[in-house]
Amino acid sequence: MYKIFDEFSDLPITNQQRYDLRHPNYMKEWKLNHPNYDKKYDKTHREQRNANKRIYRLRHPKIEKAHNLAKYHIPLGKMCQFGNCDATKNLNRCHLDYDYPLLVITMCQYHHNLIDRLYREND
Numbered sequence: 420m421y422k423i424f425d426e427f428s429d430l431p432i433t434n435q436q437r438y439d440l441r442h443p444n445y446m447k448e449w450k451l452n453h454p455n456y457d458k459k460y461d462k463t464h465r466e467q468r469n470a471n472k473r474i475y476r477l478r479h480p481k482i483e484k485a486h487n488l489a490k491y492h493i494p495l496g497k498m499c500q501f502g503n504c505d506a507t508k509n510l511n512r513c514h515l516d517y518d519y520p521l522l523v524i525t526m527c528q529y530h531h532n533l534i535d536r537l538y539r540e541n542d
């Protein structure tokens with residue numbers, strides 16, 4: 420498994436991310452204290468979320484097509500390919516350029532967000 424973005428491995432991270440690193444169990448505890456939250460949210464917001472998805476697909480047909488092509492043709496890697504990250508859970512396919520829909524990198528959710536933010540800032 421080859422790794423990419425080694426040069427970003429010691430990026431300064433945001434206060435929120437620092438907090439998350441220091442309090443890795445925060446979400447677990449929050450879920451224990453709010454046992455019904457997910458269910459309620461699912462029921463009351465499902466239609467809204469589906470509507471948002473539909474709107475997003477209509478607005479970004481190229482992105483939607485790239486996502487579908489990659490999902491269909493490229494198997495998901497076993498590990499995050501970002502720098503020194505060794506996450507094996509919550510993995511996504513990350514597109515660096517939607518002009519090349521089959522060129523994807525396996526990344527954990529955290530590094531996917533990080534890369535998306537970097538790319539958006541550079542636009």
Ligand SMILES: [Zn+2]
Nearest residue numbers: 499504527530
């Ligand atoms: Zn990662």
